[in-house]
Amino acid sequence: GKTWKIAVLPGDGIGVEVIDATLPLLDAVAEQSGLHLVHETFPWPSCAWHRETGQMMPDDALDRLRGYDAMLLGALGDPGPLSDRSRHVLPDGISLAPLLTLRKEFDLWACERPARFYPGARRYLADPRSRDMDMLVIRENSEGEYVNQGGRLHRGTAHETATQVEVFTRVATERLVRHAFESAARRLEERRRGHLPARSFSDDRGGESGAQVCLVTKRNALPHWGELYTEVFNEIGRDYPDIGMHHELVDAACMKFVQSPWQFDVVVASNLQGDILTDLAAVLSGGMGVAPSCNIKPDDRGVPPLFEPTHGSAPDIAGQGRADPRAMFLTAAMMLEWMGVEDEAAQAAGLGIRRAVEKDLSEQHEDRGTAEITAAVLARLQPE
Amino acid sequence: GKTWKIAVLPGDGIGVEVIDATLPLLDAVAEQSGLHLVHETFPWPSCAWHRETGQMMPDDALDRLRGYDAMLLGALGDPGPLSDRSRHVLPDGISLAPLLTLRKEFDLWACERPARFYPGARRYLADPRSRDMDMLVIRENSEGEYVNQGGRLHRGTAHETATQVEVFTRVATERLVRHAFESAARRLEERRRGHLPARSFSDDRGGESGAQVCLVTKRNALPHWGELYTEVFNEIGRDYPDIGMHHELVDAACMKFVQSPWQFDVVVASNLQGDILTDLAAVLSGGMGVAPSCNIKPDDRGVPPLFEPTHGSAPDIAGQGRADPRAMFLTAAMMLEWMGVEDEAAQAAGLGIRRAVEKDLSEQHEDRGTAEITAAVLARLQPE
Ligand SMILES: CC(C)[C@H](C(=O)O)[C@@H](O)C(=O)O
Numbered sequence: 001g002k003t004w005k006i007a008v009l010p011g012d013g014i015g016v017e018v019i020d021a022t023l024p025l026l027d028a029v030a031e032q033s034g035l036h037l038v039h040e041t042f043p044w045p046s047c048a049w050h051r052e053t054g055q056m057m058p059d060d061a062l063d064r065l066r067g068y069d070a071m072l073l074g075a076l077g078d079p080g081p082l083s084d085r086s087r088h089v090l091p092d093g094i095s096l097a098p099l100l101t102l103r104k105e106f107d108l109w110a111c112e113r114p115a116r117f118y119p120g121a122r123r124y125l126a127d128p129r130s131r132d133m134d135m136l137v138i139r140e141n142s143e144g145e146y147v148n149q150g151g152r153l154h155r156g157t158a159h160e161t162a163t164q165v166e167v168f169t170r171v172a173t174e175r176l177v178r179h180a181f182e183s184a185a186r187r188l189e190e191r192r193r194g195h196l197p198a199r200s201f202s203d204d205r206g207g208e209s210g211a212q213v214c215l216v217t218k219r220n221a222l223p224h225w226g227e228l229y230t231e232v233f234n235e236i237g238r239d240y241p242d243i244g245m246h247h248e249l250v251d252a253a254c255m256k257f258v259q260s261p262w263q264f265d266v267v268v269a270s271n272l273q274g275d276i277l278t279d280l281a282a283v284l285s286g287g288m289g290v291a292p293s294c295n296i297k298p299d300d301r302g303v304p305p306l307f308e309p310t311h312g313s314a315p316d317i318a319g320q321g322r323a324d325p326r327a328m329f330l331t332a333a334m335m336l337e338w339m340g341v342e343d344e345a346a347q348a349a350g351l352g353i354r355r356a357v358e359k360d361l362s363e364q365h366e367d368r369g370t371a372e373i374t375a376a377v378l379a380r381l382q383p384e
Numbered sequence: 385g386k387t388w389k390i391a392v393l394p395g396d397g398i399g400v401e402v403i404d405a406t407l408p409l410l411d412a413v414a415e416q417s418g419l420h421l422v423h424e425t426f427p428w429p430s431c432a433w434h435r436e437t438g439q440m441m442p443d444d445a446l447d448r449l450r451g452y453d454a455m456l457l458g459a460l461g462d463p464g465p466l467s468d469r470s471r472h473v474l475p476d477g478i479s480l481a482p483l484l485t486l487r488k489e490f491d492l493w494a495c496e497r498p499a500r501f502y503p504g505a506r507r508y509l510a511d512p513r514s515r516d517m518d519m520l521v522i523r524e525n526s527e528g529e530y531v532n533q534g535g536r537l538h539r540g541t542a543h544e545t546a547t548q549v550e551v552f553t554r555v556a557t558e559r560l561v562r563h564a565f566e567s568a569a570r571r572l573e574e575r576r577r578g579h580l581p582a583r584s585f586s587d588d589r590g591g592e593s594g595a596q597v598c599l600v601t602k603r604n605a606l607p608h609w610g611e612l613y614t615e616v617f618n619e620i621g622r623d624y625p626d627i628g629m630h631h632e633l634v635d636a637a638c639m640k641f642v643q644s645p646w647q648f649d650v651v652v653a654s655n656l657q658g659d660i661l662t663d664l665a666a667v668l669s670g671g672m673g674v675a676p677s678c679n680i681k682p683d684d685r686g687v688p689p690l691f692e693p694t695h696g697s698a699p700d701i702a703g704q705g706r707a708d709p710r711a712m713f714l715t716a717a718m719m720l721e722w723m724g725v726e727d728e729a730a731q732a733a734g735l736g737i738r739r740a741v742e743k744d745l746s747e748q749h750e751d752r753g754t755a756e757i758t759a760a761v762l763a764r765l766q767p768e
Pocket residue numbers: 096099100275604605635
């Protein structure tokens with residue numbers, strides 16, 4: 001089979017620790033599955049920014065990364081640990097910039113975060129039906145609220161005005177919405193084949209469907225792109241008569257995520273609203289400890305997608321060996337499953353990690369550190 | 385005492401039913417407390433829009449409303465009931481416009497939603513500590529994301545672009561942030577006097593405080609107004625050394641609302657982000673059934689504030705006598721407490737309603753309709 005080349009970016013804080021825990025797991029599962037995988041680590045923490053070159057990544061960083069099949073990121077942000085407050089000098093706007101740069105330069109226009117409840121994960125919601133949640137939130141990742149246009153006029157004076165312009169294009173909206181319907185169609189197919197449990201969702205056009213795309217906007221208050229999204233949604237939805245279509249306003253969507261998360265299937269939203277919805281879905285499905293995510297370019301598999309856990313660099317616990325690496329393990333599994341579209345060994349490897357993490361989650365454990373959790377999951381990899 | 389004049393706007397759907405339930409309660413509590421209160425009802429449903437004049441409210445609506453001390457709104461939106469689908473022709477952007485008009489024309493620049501857990505209310509969160517939540521979310525209500533500026537270029541073509549401009553002024557930011565600190569100072573005072581339980585919150589400047597303002601932005605991705613908000617927050621915070629200061633990014637704030645809502649006190653946010661946070665806080669504190677809200681102009685008590693429950697017009701259950709009127713009751717209590725700053729009888733009346741609703745919530749009930757709940761709460765008003 002193909003040899004997959006992975007660029008590993010540990011990043012900051014606990015990112016380094018969870019990556020350290022993940023690499024041996026990746027190697028072990030690759031060996032077990034007969035998967036050909038090589039990885040190289042690029043120690044480009046965001047805290048390098050102010051200490052050395054004034055840049056976070058070397059000049060040729062993007063060119064070097066372009067040669068890889070996928071990127072695996074630990075976490076970016078405040079570098080921690082608390083014991084060394086002198087290093088806490090980076091505002092979020094700077095320390096997280098490499099993430100936005102990678103998304104932009106590789107045109108990774110979709111961010112996906114599956115939110116599935118794993119038995120044994122922390123359950124935040126009281127309603128036991130929340131265990132049935134299994135949604136995929138797809139977020140626009142290339143434009144919208146995040147174009148960084150605007151500025152401050154009459155800065156510092158009493159009549160100061162700040163503007164921030166949201167820009168949405170039909171091209172980006174169409175590819176996003178089509179990708180959401182394609183993802184729902186794939187889920188429907190998996191359910192029909194019995195690989196996933198059958199489900200039933202409402203369709204705003206009437207009736208019920210075995211899969212659904214829910215569009216989220218705030219079109220009653222932000223009409224311009226809200227109408228564009230709605231029109232594109234209705235146009236593309238016509239090509240998918242088997243997929244239920246539904247719309248929610250973002251405020252109502254957040255409430256319904258809490259009230260009945262099991263009623264959602266595929267959810268598609270803008271950059272900012274998707275950021276909020278993905279984080280909310282992640283916590284409802286068991287918290288940052290189990291939330292993987294990816295930034296991908298679905299229409300071009302030649303570009304390396306970026307896989308990262310949803311959690312941050314957690315400066316408060318960095319450097320203490322206390323980070324839970326399981327979200328990073330599930331992120332590695334997500335990467336392997338993405339490779340698995342072309343390579344059966346990768347598919348098996350991804351499933352291997354996922355099963356091992358599921359087993360580990362479902363057991364009661366004493367308070368464990370990163371090393372203990374890693375050892376336990378590694379041991380679970382062995383076929384029993 | 386003063387005679388308070390209340391303009392009652394039942395609105396659409398269950399709005400009419402919950403207002404019908406609330407007026408007798410208001411009359412009863414006014415009589416009991418010696419409060420002088422008159423109310424007039426303005427039946428201006430949004431569904432009147434397309435059926436008669438092409439307008440939702442008469443031309444002189446604002447002038448007439450200006451003569452009142454406060455406005456009490458049921459709900460605006462889809463008029464329902466489901467049995468008459470021919471009336472379901474209004475998109476949200478139209479049916480909810482009167483709400484935005486009232487906010488704008490009366491310059492009701494702050495929207496407040498307290499989120500306190502009432503024993504007996506539905507508990508969505510598994511963690512029992514969520515019962516201790518008692519936060520006040522203050523939302524900017526006059527500008528920001530909701531200025532309705534922007535448009536669609538090359539509409540319908542492949543190169544269409546939609547823009548939506550967010551506009552924030554220093555003036556509106558300063559009054560908002562100062563109001564948040566004033567609200568926190570009032571809560572601190574109530575806690576010191578023992579009227580509210582003492583609390584302890586972290587302060588980003590170090591240490592702990594008995595009250596806190598948490599500023600929410602997305603300044604790492606939306607820097608222009610994020611920096612303006614941050615600067616104003618830091619400037620005004622200097623005047624309140626006793627109040628803890630804290631900042632959260634909106635995505636993290638949503639997660640923390642779910643993970644540990646009891647860690648928040650006063651939360652202040654922009655129009656859109658505040659919309660999301662208020663709805664989320666409402667559901668976490670027990671759902672739409674107990675969530676009141678108000679739109680006020682804190683720097684001018686001469687302008688009638690608008691009190692409304694957070695729930696919508698609920699077309700799916702409208703016209704069936706099944707609406708839960710208790711959020712509307714708590715909204716009336718909030719109005720009475722606002723009047724109570726000037727009038728002790730109003731303060732007592734507000735407390736009377738709140739206590740009656742609290743008692744009703746804390747009891748187990750069979751499935752009840754609007755009439756039964758109203759009768760039970762009315763009976764609870766009587767001093768025991
Ligand atoms: C770092 C930040 C700009 C980023 C975002 O909002 O996109 C983060 O919150 C995320 O979700 O990956």
